[in-house]
Amino acid sequence: MRKKFTEKQIHILDIAEELIAKKGYEGTSVRDICxxxxxxxxxxxxxxxxxxxxxxxLYQYRVLKTRENFSEFADTIKEGKPEMQMxxxxxxxxxxxxxxxxxxxxxxxxLRHTENLKDELLxxxxxxxxxxxxxxxxxxxxxxxxFTPKPEDILTTIIGSTLFVIRNKNFYELYVPNKxxxxxxxxxxxxVRMNLLLSVFAILGYAAD
Amino acid sequence: MRKKFTEKQIHILDIAEELIAKKGYEGTSVRDICxxxxxxxxxxxxxxxxxxxxxxxLYQYRVLKTRENFSEFADTIKEGKPEMQMxxxxxxxxxxxxxxxxxxxxxxxxLRHTENLKDELLxxxxxxxxxxxxxxxxxxxxxxxxFTPKPEDILTTIIGSTLFVIRNKNFYELYVPNKxxxxxxxxxxxxVRMNLLLSVFAILGYAAD
Amino acid sequence: MRKKFTEKQIHILDIAEELIAKKGYEGTSVRDICxxxxxxxxxxxxxxxxxxxxxxxLYQYRVLKTRENFSEFADTIKEGKPEMQMxxxxxxxxxxxxxxxxxxxxxxxxLRHTENLKDELLxxxxxxxxxxxxxxxxxxxxxxxxFTPKPEDILTTIIGSTLFVIRNKNFYELYVPNKxxxxxxxxxxxxVRMNLLLSVFAILGYAAD
Amino acid sequence: MRKKFTEKQIHILDIAEELIAKKGYEGTSVRDICxxxxxxxxxxxxxxxxxxxxxxxLYQYRVLKTRENFSEFADTIKEGKPEMQMxxxxxxxxxxxxxxxxxxxxxxxxLRHTENLKDELLxxxxxxxxxxxxxxxxxxxxxxxxFTPKPEDILTTIIGSTLFVIRNKNFYELYVPNKxxxxxxxxxxxxVRMNLLLSVFAILGYAAD
DNA sequence: AATGAATGAGCGTTCATTCAT
DNA sequence: CATGAATGAACGCTCATTCAT
Numbered sequence: 001m002r003k004k005f006t007e008k009q010i011h012i013l014d015i016a017e018e019l020i021a022k023k024g025y026e027g028t029s030v031r032d033i034c035x036x037x038x039x040x041x042x043x044x045x046x047x048x049x050x051x052x053x054x055x056x057x058l059y060q061y062r063v064l065k066t067r068e069n070f071s072e073f074a075d076t077i078k079e080g081k082p083e084m085q086m087x088x089x090x091x092x093x094x095x096x097x098x099x100x101x102x103x104x105x106x107x108x109x110x111l112r113h114t115e116n117l118k119d120e121l122l123x124x125x126x127x128x129x130x131x132x133x134x135x136x137x138x139x140x141x142x143x144x145x146x147f148t149p150k151p152e153d154i155l156t157t158i159i160g161s162t163l164f165v166i167r168n169k170n171f172y173e174l175y176v177p178n179k180x181x182x183x184x185x186x187x188x189x190x191x192v193r194m195n196l197l198l199s200v201f202a203i204l205g206y207a208a209d
Numbered sequence: 210m211r212k213k214f215t216e217k218q219i220h221i222l223d224i225a226e227e228l229i230a231k232k233g234y235e236g237t238s239v240r241d242i243c244x245x246x247x248x249x250x251x252x253x254x255x256x257x258x259x260x261x262x263x264x265x266x267l268y269q270y271r272v273l274k275t276r277e278n279f280s281e282f283a284d285t286i287k288e289g290k291p292e293m294q295m296x297x298x299x300x301x302x303x304x305x306x307x308x309x310x311x312x313x314x315x316x317x318x319x320l321r322h323t324e325n326l327k328d329e330l331l332x333x334x335x336x337x338x339x340x341x342x343x344x345x346x347x348x349x350x351x352x353x354x355x356f357t358p359k360p361e362d363i364l365t366t367i368i369g370s371t372l373f374v375i376r377n378k379n380f381y382e383l384y385v386p387n388k389x390x391x392x393x394x395x396x397x398x399x400x401v402r403m404n405l406l407l408s409v410f411a412i413l414g415y416a417a418d
Numbered sequence: 419m420r421k422k423f424t425e426k427q428i429h430i431l432d433i434a435e436e437l438i439a440k441k442g443y444e445g446t447s448v449r450d451i452c453x454x455x456x457x458x459x460x461x462x463x464x465x466x467x468x469x470x471x472x473x474x475x476l477y478q479y480r481v482l483k484t485r486e487n488f489s490e491f492a493d494t495i496k497e498g499k500p501e502m503q504m505x506x507x508x509x510x511x512x513x514x515x516x517x518x519x520x521x522x523x524x525x526x527x528x529l530r531h532t533e534n535l536k537d538e539l540l541x542x543x544x545x546x547x548x549x550x551x552x553x554x555x556x557x558x559x560x561x562x563x564x565f566t567p568k569p570e571d572i573l574t575t576i577i578g579s580t581l582f583v584i585r586n587k588n589f590y591e592l593y594v595p596n597k598x599x600x601x602x603x604x605x606x607x608x609x610v611r612m613n614l615l616l617s618v619f620a621i622l623g624y625a626a627d
Numbered sequence: 628m629r630k631k632f633t634e635k636q637i638h639i640l641d642i643a644e645e646l647i648a649k650k651g652y653e654g655t656s657v658r659d660i661c662x663x664x665x666x667x668x669x670x671x672x673x674x675x676x677x678x679x680x681x682x683x684x685l686y687q688y689r690v691l692k693t694r695e696n697f698s699e700f701a702d703t704i705k706e707g708k709p710e711m712q713m714x715x716x717x718x719x720x721x722x723x724x725x726x727x728x729x730x731x732x733x734x735x736x737x738l739r740h741t742e743n744l745k746d747e748l749l750x751x752x753x754x755x756x757x758x759x760x761x762x763x764x765x766x767x768x769x770x771x772x773x774f775t776p777k778p779e780d781i782l783t784t785i786i787g788s789t790l791f792v793i794r795n796k797n798f799y800e801l802y803v804p805n806k807x808x809x810x811x812x813x814x815x816x817x818x819v820r821m822n823l824l825l826s827v828f829a830i831l832g833y834a835a836d
Numbered sequence: 837a838a839t840g841a842a843t844g845a846g847c848g849t850t851c852a853t854t855c856a857t
Numbered sequence: 858c859a860t861g862a863a864t865g866a867a868c869g870c871t872c873a874t875t876c877a878t
C-alpha cells in the first residue's frame with residue numbers, strides 16, 4: 001500500500017507527527033493539526049480517509065524514508081574495518097534517533113493504533129541486527145573483537161539507551177555539563193554516544209592498540 | 210499530600226494503570242476503567258475528584274511503593290562485595306521494570322499530565338545513581354573494577370535496554386528460545402539481564418577469576 | 419397538607435431559601451444546601467422526600483407564617499381612620515417585602531416548580547385586595563378619598579414598585595443619597611415608601627387639610 | 628463586542644430566550660433548546676462557543692434592538708406636548724414589556740450569569756429617566772403639571788407594576804373582564820396601562836380641563 | 837478540489853436520589 | 858434516627874467525520 005504524497009499532504013504529516021509525538025495520538029485532535037497547518041478541518045478525512053489512516057500513512061512515509069536513508073548509510077561504510085563500521089553504526093543510530101525523535105517518540109507510544117504496521121518496523125530492526133551480526137563476525141574473524149555478543153542485544157542497548165536519554169531529558173541534563181538549551185541536545189547526544197561506544201566495545205572485547 | 214487508599218480505590222487504580230499503560234491517558238476513557246472495574250461511571254470523580262487527579266494519586270501511590278521497595282532492597286545488599294552488589298542492582302532494576310511494566314509504561318508516556326510530579330521520579334532515579342556510584346567506587350578501591358564509568362550512564366543503559374525489550378516484545382521475542390506465551394516473559398527478562406550483566410561488567414573492567 | 423417542622427428542618431429551609439433566592443432553584447444543588455447547613459447530602463430526601471417537595475414545604479411554611487403575620491397586622495389597624503390604615507398598609511407591605519426579600523425573590527422566580535401551590539399565594543394577595551377595598555370604600559364614604567381606584571391596581575403598584583427596587587439595586591442606588599452599604603437598604607426602602615404614599619394618595623384624591 | 632447573527636442563530640436565540648424566561652438558565656438544558664429548535668446538541672457550542680456565551684449574545688442582541696427601538700420611538704414624540712409625551716412613554720414602556728416579556732423575564736432572573744453586562748441595562752434605564760425628567764420639567768414649566776416627582780420613581784412604578792402583572796398572570800386575570808386566552812393579554816395590558824396613566828398623572832397633579 | 841456547516845457519538849463531570857448499615 | 862457510599866441519568870461540551878455546495 002505505497003502512496004505518493006503531495007506537498008500539502010507532507011506538510012500535514014510533518015505537523016501531525018510533531019503534535020502526536022508531543023501530546024499523543026488521542027491527545028492530539030484533528031482540529032489541532034488542521035489549525036496549526038492552516039487548513040480546513042475536513043482535509044484530514046478528505047486527504048487520508050480518517051485520522052487513523054493518516055497515522056498509517058505517516059508511519060509508512062517515515063519508515064520508507066528511514067529505510068532509504070539507512071540504505072545509503074550502509075553503502076558508505078561498506079569498505080571499512082569492523083571497528084570503524086561498528087563505531088559508525090552506533091553514531092548513525094544515535095544521531096538518527098536524536099534527529100527524528102518526534103518519529104521515534106510516537107512509534108513506541110502510538111503504535112498500538114496501527115498494530116498491523118509494526119511488521120515494517122520489525123523488518124527495519126532486523127536489518128540493523130543483520131548488519132551488526134556481519135560486523136561482529138567479521139571483527140571476531142579478523143581478531144579485533146574477542147567476544148561474540150548477540151547482535152539483537154547490542155541493538156537493544158543502543159536504541160534503548162538513546163531513547164531513554166531523549167525521553168528523560170530532565171534526568172540526563174543533570175549530568176550534562178552545558179545546560180544551555182541550544183547546546184544541551186548536542187551535548188546529550190555526545191555523552192550517550194560516548195557511553196555506548198565504551199559499552200559496546202567493552203562487550204566486544206575490543207583490543208585497541 | 211500523601212493519602213491512604215481503600216481496597217476499592219486500589220482496585221480502581223490497578224485497572225486504570227493497566228488500561229492507561231496500554232492505551233494511553235486520553236485513549237482510556239473513564240467509562241472504560243469503570244466498566245472493567247465493575248463500578249459506576251461516577252465513582253472516579255467521587256473517589257479521586259477527577260480523572261486527572263486519579264492519575265496523580267496513581268503516580269504517587271506507585272512511586273511511594275517503589276521507593277519503599279527500593280529501600281528494603283538496598284538494606285539487603287548493604288553487606289556484600291561490590292561485584293555482588295552490582296549484580297543484585299541490575300537484577301533488581303530489571304525485575305522491577307518487568308514486574309511493574311504497566312507503571313513504567315505510562316510513566317514515560319503519560320507524564321505530561323502530571324508535570325509537577327516528575328520531580329519525584331527524578332529523585333528516585335538519583336537514588337539509583339547514588340547507589341551505583343558508591344558501588345563503583347568501592348569496587349575500584351578494592352581493585353575488582355578497573356574502570357570508573359559514570360553511574361548515570363550505567364543506569365541509562367540498564368533502564369533503557371530493559372524498557373526497550375518490554376515495549377518491543379515482538380522484536381525481542383524473535384531471539385528468545387521459548388516463545389510459549391507463559392514462559393516468554395521470563396526468558397526475555399533473563400536474556401536482557403544476562404546482556405546487561407555482561408555489558409556493565411565489561412565496562413567496569415571486571416576481572417573475574 | 420400542613421406539617422410541623424423540627425428545628426433542624428427549619429434550619430435547612432432557611433438556608434435553602436437564601437441560596438435559592440440568590441442562585442435559583444436549579445442553580446442551587448442539594449449538596450450546596452447540605453454543605454452550608456452542615457448536614458448529610460441524604461438529609462433533604464430523608465426529611466422532605468425530595469428537593470422539589472422541600473420547595474413545597476418551604477413555600478407552605480413561609481406563606482403560613484406570612485398569613486399569620488398579616489392577621490396580626492390587620493388587627494392592629496382595625497380601629498384607625500382610612501387614611502391612616504392605607505398608610506400603614508403601604509408601610510407594612512413594603513417593609514415585609516424588604517424583610518423577606520429572599521422569599522419574595524424566589525416566589526416569583528421559582529414558582530414554576532410548584533405550580534399547584536400558587537393558589538395559596540393567590541389567596542394571600544386577595545386578602546390584601548379585600549382589605550384595600552374596605553379601606554378605599556370607607557375612605558370614600560367618609561369623604562377623605564375622592565376617587566375609587568381598583569384595589570388590585572393599588573396592590574399591583576405597591577408590590578410591583580417595591581420588588582422592582584429590590585431586584586434592581588444597582589439602578590435604584592444611583593438615586594439614593596446614602597450609598598453606604600449598611601444604610602442603603604433602609605434609605606431605598608424609605609424612598610420607595612415615600613413614592614408609593616404620594617402615588618397612592620394622589621390616585622385616591624386624598625385631600626389633606 | 629457587537630456581533631452580526633445569521634438567521635439560524637437568531638432562531639436559536641429566540642427559542643433559548645423563551646425557554647430560559649420560562650424555566651430559568653440552569654433549568655433549561657442545551658438539549659432542551661436544541662430539541663425545540665430542531666438542531667443538533669453541538670450547535671450551541673458551535674455557534675456561540677458555550678451556553679454561557681449564548682446568554683451574553685442573547686442579552687446583547689436584545690438590548691441593542693431595544694435601544695434602537697427606543698431611539699426611534701423618542702423621535703416620534705419629540706414634537707408633542709408634555710402630557711401627550713408622558714402618555715406615549717407610559718404606553719410605549721408597557722407595550723414593550725408585554726411584547727418582549729420573555730426578555731424582561733429573564734433579565735431580572737438570570738442576570739447573575741452575565742454580571743458584567745448589567746451596565747448596559749442600567750444605561751438603558753437611565754435613558755428613560757432622562758427622558759421622563761425632561762418631560763416632567765417641561766410640563767411643570769408650561770403649567771400642565773403641578774408637582775415634580777422624581778423621574779426614577781415614576782419609572783420604577785411603570786416598570787414594576789407592569790412586570791408584576793406579567794408575572795402574576797393568575798392573580799391579575801381575576802380582575803380582567805374577558806378571560807379568553809387570546810384577548811386576556813390585551814385586556815391586561817390595557818388595564819395596567821390605564822392604571823398607570825391615572826397614577827402617574829395624579830402624581831404629576833395634571834389638571835385636565 | 838476544497839470548504840465550512842452540521843452531525844451523532846462519546847467525553848468527564850455533577851446531579852438528586854437510594855441503599856445498606 | 859441518621860449516615861456516607863453508591864447509583865443512573867443527565868449535564869455542557871468536544872470529537873472525528875460527513876454533507877451540500
